[in-house]
Amino acid sequence: MADTAIPSGGPVDPAIIDDLVAASRILAKHGVLDAWGHVSIRHPKNPERYLLSRARAPALVSAEDIMEFDLDSNPVDQRGRRMFLERFIHGQAFRARPDVNAVVHSHSPTVIPFSVTGEPLKAISHIASFLVNGAPVFEIRDVGITQGLLVTNNQQGQALAKTLGDNPVALMRGHGTVVVAPDIQRAVHRALYTEVNAQQLAVARSFGRPITFIAPDEAHDPKRMIDSWEVWKAEAMKE
Amino acid sequence: MADTAIPSGGPVDPAIIDDLVAASRILAKHGVLDAWGHVSIRHPKNPERYLLSRARAPALVSAEDIMEFDLDSNPVDQRGRRMFLERFIHGQAFRARPDVNAVVHSHSPTVIPFSVTGEPLKAISHIASFLVNGAPVFEIRDVGITQGLLVTNNQQGQALAKTLGDNPVALMRGHGTVVVAPDIQRAVHRALYTEVNAQQLAVARSFGRPITFIAPDEAHDPKRMIDSWEVWKAEAMKE
Amino acid sequence: MADTAIPSGGPVDPAIIDDLVAASRILAKHGVLDAWGHVSIRHPKNPERYLLSRARAPALVSAEDIMEFDLDSNPVDQRGRRMFLERFIHGQAFRARPDVNAVVHSHSPTVIPFSVTGEPLKAISHIASFLVNGAPVFEIRDVGITQGLLVTNNQQGQALAKTLGDNPVALMRGHGTVVVAPDIQRAVHRALYTEVNAQQLAVARSFGRPITFIAPDEAHDPKRMIDSWEVWKAEAMKE
Amino acid sequence: MADTAIPSGGPVDPAIIDDLVAASRILAKHGVLDAWGHVSIRHPKNPERYLLSRARAPALVSAEDIMEFDLDSNPVDQRGRRMFLERFIHGQAFRARPDVNAVVHSHSPTVIPFSVTGEPLKAISHIASFLVNGAPVFEIRDVGITQGLLVTNNQQGQALAKTLGDNPVALMRGHGTVVVAPDIQRAVHRALYTEVNAQQLAVARSFGRPITFIAPDEAHDPKRMIDSWEVWKAEAMKE
Numbered sequence: 001m002a003d004t005a006i007p008s009g010g011p012v013d014p015a016i017i018d019d020l021v022a023a024s025r026i027l028a029k030h031g032v033l034d035a036w037g038h039v040s041i042r043h044p045k046n047p048e049r050y051l052l053s054r055a056r057a058p059a060l061v062s063a064e065d066i067m068e069f070d071l072d073s074n075p076v077d078q079r080g081r082r083m084f085l086e087r088f089i090h091g092q093a094f095r096a097r098p099d100v101n102a103v104v105h106s107h108s109p110t111v112i113p114f115s116v117t118g119e120p121l122k123a124i125s126h127i128a129s130f131l132v133n134g135a136p137v138f139e140i141r142d143v144g145i146t147q148g149l150l151v152t153n154n155q156q157g158q159a160l161a162k163t164l165g166d167n168p169v170a171l172m173r174g175h176g177t178v179v180v181a182p183d184i185q186r187a188v189h190r191a192l193y194t195e196v197n198a199q200q201l202a203v204a205r206s207f208g209r210p211i212t213f214i215a216p217d218e219a220h221d222p223k224r225m226i227d228s229w230e231v232w233k234a235e236a237m238k239e
Numbered sequence: 240m241a242d243t244a245i246p247s248g249g250p251v252d253p254a255i256i257d258d259l260v261a262a263s264r265i266l267a268k269h270g271v272l273d274a275w276g277h278v279s280i281r282h283p284k285n286p287e288r289y290l291l292s293r294a295r296a297p298a299l300v301s302a303e304d305i306m307e308f309d310l311d312s313n314p315v316d317q318r319g320r321r322m323f324l325e326r327f328i329h330g331q332a333f334r335a336r337p338d339v340n341a342v343v344h345s346h347s348p349t350v351i352p353f354s355v356t357g358e359p360l361k362a363i364s365h366i367a368s369f370l371v372n373g374a375p376v377f378e379i380r381d382v383g384i385t386q387g388l389l390v391t392n393n394q395q396g397q398a399l400a401k402t403l404g405d406n407p408v409a410l411m412r413g414h415g416t417v418v419v420a421p422d423i424q425r426a427v428h429r430a431l432y433t434e435v436n437a438q439q440l441a442v443a444r445s446f447g448r449p450i451t452f453i454a455p456d457e458a459h460d461p462k463r464m465i466d467s468w469e470v471w472k473a474e475a476m477k478e
Numbered sequence: 479m480a481d482t483a484i485p486s487g488g489p490v491d492p493a494i495i496d497d498l499v500a501a502s503r504i505l506a507k508h509g510v511l512d513a514w515g516h517v518s519i520r521h522p523k524n525p526e527r528y529l530l531s532r533a534r535a536p537a538l539v540s541a542e543d544i545m546e547f548d549l550d551s552n553p554v555d556q557r558g559r560r561m562f563l564e565r566f567i568h569g570q571a572f573r574a575r576p577d578v579n580a581v582v583h584s585h586s587p588t589v590i591p592f593s594v595t596g597e598p599l600k601a602i603s604h605i606a607s608f609l610v611n612g613a614p615v616f617e618i619r620d621v622g623i624t625q626g627l628l629v630t631n632n633q634q635g636q637a638l639a640k641t642l643g644d645n646p647v648a649l650m651r652g653h654g655t656v657v658v659a660p661d662i663q664r665a666v667h668r669a670l671y672t673e674v675n676a677q678q679l680a681v682a683r684s685f686g687r688p689i690t691f692i693a694p695d696e697a698h699d700p701k702r703m704i705d706s707w708e709v710w711k712a713e714a715m716k717e
Numbered sequence: 718m719a720d721t722a723i724p725s726g727g728p729v730d731p732a733i734i735d736d737l738v739a740a741s742r743i744l745a746k747h748g749v750l751d752a753w754g755h756v757s758i759r760h761p762k763n764p765e766r767y768l769l770s771r772a773r774a775p776a777l778v779s780a781e782d783i784m785e786f787d788l789d790s791n792p793v794d795q796r797g798r799r800m801f802l803e804r805f806i807h808g809q810a811f812r813a814r815p816d817v818n819a820v821v822h823s824h825s826p827t828v829i830p831f832s833v834t835g836e837p838l839k840a841i842s843h844i845a846s847f848l849v850n851g852a853p854v855f856e857i858r859d860v861g862i863t864q865g866l867l868v869t870n871n872q873q874g875q876a877l878a879k880t881l882g883d884n885p886v887a888l889m890r891g892h893g894t895v896v897v898a899p900d901i902q903r904a905v906h907r908a909l910y911t912e913v914n915a916q917q918l919a920v921a922r923s924f925g926r927p928i929t930f931i932a933p934d935e936a937h938d939p940k941r942m943i944d945s946w947e948v949w950k951a952e953a954m955k956e
Contacts, residue, residue, distance in 0.1 A: 603824070
């Protein structure tokens with residue numbers, strides 16, 4: 001794999017990198033990303049490239065850590081940097097979903113109980129409207145395991161992208177989530193409120209009463225995330 | 240809608256604005272308001288006007304963000320500022336309830352499970368005495384939806400105010416709460432302890448035993464919130 | 479009530495006041511005390527006097543706020559300071575229990591569900607050994623209510639002390655707790671771990687299996703709280 | 718017990734002590750260690766010695782607090798320092814398990830409910846793969862109690878090590894955990910994710926559905942903890 005052979009998508013506006021770094025820190029600050037997990041964006045000038053941090057805890061990621069990859073997840077210019085083993089989640093999601101420009105892989109804590117029980121994770125709050133159709137659960141054994149439940153190659157990444165289909169979120173059994181969106185702001189919103197909706201649904205389930213989920217005609221996909229992005233970024237970057 | 244045609248209620252004591260800003264930050268700090276949600280007060284000199292931030296995350300609101308509206312939620316002097324889409328919740332609550340001088344709209348996290356199950360949210364703690372008669376649940380479909388479950392016009396705002404009736408709190412199904420009070424201090428108190436009482440009641444319910452709710456003659460509406468306001472404000476404003 | 483007629487127990491070592499202030503802030507920092515609640519100690523030189531802050535949120539209490547009371551909860555030298563309405567909890571606990579030198583009244587959040595259901599709050603963790611015999615629940619209606627569930631006079635305070643008996647903790651139905659101990663360090667320990675044990679027991683109950691509680695011969699009352707007091711105080715006072 | 722008679726394993730690289738201190742603070746910061754609990758490492762030059770703080774709250778431990786012990790938990794050079802009563806947990810774990818180089822004893826809050834109900838604490842998340850075979854529960858009464866549930870001598874420590882067997886984690890009924898690992902980084906990882914997996918499993922259990930646990934061939938023991946250790950240490954040591 002001669003990574004010098006892969007041409008770059010070109011220089012990226014520092015403001016865009018800045019938002020990618022912020023996304024990583026926001027999700028760490030809110031407990032959606034733990035010491036692992038990662039956020040990527042599609043290269044703004046070349047849809048066949050994506051941008052992702054070198055292997056580093058999300059709370060510590062900064063602009064200099066961002067690397068460029070092709071959709072097979074080969075690095076454009078590795079320069080000896082250690083890479084996330086699971087970057088194939090990102091590459092294959094970008095390949096399968098031309099509408100997607102940002103991907104989050106998390107171990108979102110309250111999603112795990114849903115992933116191992118088959119309890120459907122559907123929206124009960126309008127802020128989690130994106131979960132109106134629930135979230136499919138990826139079973140890695142169906143494609144074959146390599147290192148535990150980790151997604152470590154393109155075949156597994158492709159199978160995960162297939163389970164994701166045209167949904168915004170897929171659960172990974174015993175592992176976490178993959179969350180996709182048209183932009184980084186909505187990817188962060190979706191990753192955050194997947195966790196919040198999971199917490200709320202667990203409480204609602206405990207009452208043992210029928211639950212009114214968000215109906216398809218009630219789902220609302222906000223065009224802009226101005227207000228929330230301003231505060232999330234301000235709070236995450238001041239630390 | 241020529242908003243220059245709407246006369247202002249007049250200048251407002253900066254100390255009053257300061258408390259409105261504090262209310263917003265207190266509720267953000269305590270997790271009752273997320274990146275959205277809003278707090279308003281009735282104009283102290285003109286009961287036909289109210290004061291509410293421009294569209295901005297509650298944790299970031301400051302004095303310069305406060306705008307003035309009439310009870311139809313037309314801005315007195317917009318000056319190009321972006322407004323909360325859901326300000327009609329406030330205008331119609333002030334119109335329907337002459338006794339109310341402060342309104343909170345939140346996505347209070349633990350209220351959602353109650354709003355989608357019909358599990359009654361009644362006071363089990365004397366600090367949440369205001370919930371002694373429970374909280375009615377607003378179903379926006381009864382009046383018709385426009386943008387998901389959002390309250391985006393006066394008709395919906397009026398229907399919500401009707402559901403609220405003479406209660407201090409109404410739940411909005413799959414969405415959140417509207418909380419009203421005679422003053423900003425008690426509005427903050429009620430918004431905070433609606434969340435706390437919801438958390439406590441969920442635990443109490445899990446025991447599967449009969450629950451002793453606060454009885455009508457035990458409900459206690461404190462006249463002053465001096466102690467709590469002092470600490471809430473001090474902690475929220477130091478950040 | 480001529481409070482100038484009540485002689486003081488005499489000056490108190492500032493280090494003792496400092497620990498009383500720390501106790502208040504520790505319990506506020508750990509969420510056991512909210513914007514109300516209070517901690518007192520018996521006067522080190524006169525067992526007929528006790529020391530308690532003027533009415534002020536626990537997180538803000540400092541040495542200058544400490545007042546002196548007799549066991550009927552009359553102030554020794556009020557000087558116009560506003561007093562806690564519920565100070566009778568303290569006075570009557572000190573009167574009924576010569577072995578007690580520190581009292582906490584809290585609205586400890588997870589205690590409320592136990593107080594309104596009759597679910598017994600007994601120790602499942604050895605750190606909460608003091609709850610080995612459970613905690614009696616005080617029903618204020620048995621003595622008569624004045625202001626909601628608040629303890630506002632000596633008669634109610636006395637009835638509460640009677641329910642407490644020789645236990646370290648009593649729950650107050652729909653209200654909170656009273657916690658007593660031979661010294662301020664253990665009072666803080668007990669108030670903290672009453673909350674922790676309540677949280678743990680709620681989880682244990684959810685499994686629907688028989689629970690092994692701490693047995694009487696397993697209960698362990700530490701003589702010294704050196705390690706915990708050092709860290710609790712350091713963390714609470716640095717803010 | 719003439720502790721001057723016990724020869725030291727020799728001076729230890731300050732970087733190793735630094736990681737031991739960090740481990741203590743990381744686990745305190747994440748709520749796994751409360752005001753008590755302790756972390757130890759085997760002496761890097763002499764397998765018959767181990768290093769553990771003098772009796773001090775984990776959040777306050779620094780390099781000067783580290784003492785050296787033999788595997789009977791006699792101090793090499795006590796110099797009047799107060800020692801942890803329960804250090805025998807460490808000495809006997811190091812003796813029984815040559816593969817172990819780091820030991821944590823915690824009161825990990827959500828582990829208690831599992832320890833007192835017999836509800837099996839098994840891995841549902843791949844990050845907690847080390848719990849693939851569950852965690853045995855130590856019943857101190859089987860060996861005899863001295864001070865409550867505390868492990869205060871070598872006989873009890875040996876019995877605990879026997880219950881631990883070749884597992885990475887044992888629960889101590891009504892008390893907490895002992896966690897062992899080949900290195901300090903993995904000991905911290907295991908202590909943290911024992912708590913996280915316990916929280917997640919409690920939620921999963923509440924759904925009342927069959928649970929898919931991590932299967933033996935899915936368990937994954939990471940060789941390096943570079944990413945997580947970097948962020949955990951950075952966050953814990955900056956305070």
